[in-house]
Amino acid sequence: MPDITVPQSKPKIAISACLMGAEVRYNGGHKESRLCSRVLSEHFDFVAVCPEVAIGLGTPREPIRLVGDPQQPQAVGTVDRALDVTQPLADYGTRMAAELGDICGYILMQKSPSCGMERVKVYQDKGRPAEHSGRGIYAQAFCAKHPNLPVEEDGRLNDPVLRENFLTRVFAYSAWQELLKQGLTRRGLMEFHSRYKYLLMAHSPVHYKSLGHLLGSMGKGDPALIGPQYFSELMSALKICATRGTHTNVLQHLSGYFKQTISADDRQEMQQLIGQYRHGIIPLVVPLTLLKHHLRQHPDPYVAQQVYLQPHPENLSLRNAI
Known part of the structure; x- marks a missing residue:
């Protein structure tokens, strides 16, 4: 998990x-x-x-x-x-x-x-x-x-989309507050962003790029100066509701990490479910569940840390209706 x-x-x-x-x-x-x-x-x-x-x-x-x-x-x-x-x-x-x-x-x-x-x-x-x-x-x-x-x-x-969006933002806000309590460091900020990359991509590809550039220009600068700007842009990005199109893009990116490790039949099944989700036939939870299954079978540390896979408690079932 x-x-x-x-x-x-x-x-x-x-x-x-x-x-x-x-x-x-x-x-x-x-x-x-x-x-x-x-x-x-x-x-x-x-x-x-x-x-x-x-x-x-x-x-x-x-x-x-x-x-x-x-x-x-x-x-x-x-x-x-x-x-x-x-x-x-x-x-x-x-x-x-x-x-x-x-x-x-x-x-x-x-x-x-x-x-x-x-x-x-x-x-x-x-x-x-x-x-x-x-x-x-x-x-x-x-x-x-x-x-x-x-x-x-x-x-x-x-509205299930607005409900999922709001609670995603609540947990992101909470995670940022936890990071601040620990003391904001350059490493901490970079690791935080690394975990939120695919969630950002799902909500706003534009912010995904601009926040990457912001941190890329940080160099040896003081994270306490960049941190507030980063967080403000992050919350602005997450306020934009993810769409079936942007979710599909993220699912494709994440499934790409397993193309060398799973069978041709498994790859085909994954693509079929992503396509069905994109066309509104099945909810987001279905391709995500299969993706998590492959992650358990073929662990990948970078993928495993992605908040996108579980931005809120699973038993809230927020992605069953979007």
């Missing part, structure tokens, strides 16, 4: 408290996500946050909504416009960004005027929504302090 470094403890993910079943919504209810509360909670330590309750709004309470300029909206009461909680929400976002420095991801409540990541309605005069949507006040302030943090909305996690 791949020799992939696994964090010593569960990665921490912050989450809107209502998604964990807490009855903190304006109407006294919740919006429990069973994916989060029952499935993902086995693999992550969730930190539940409700900014509206945290700044002193009661439960139940008058709902708030965004109004004004979509670029800089205000969060006010839907009945009492004098209830303006814009600054308290923004301040709380900045405060929590400092307090939650050890999280590796954030799952936000969609369309919320406080927590919505995008597509939050911003109302104009006479109650009509603006043409352009906004972001929740708290979410905007928090994310501004953590631009590389994997962030996703609960509704989008129902």
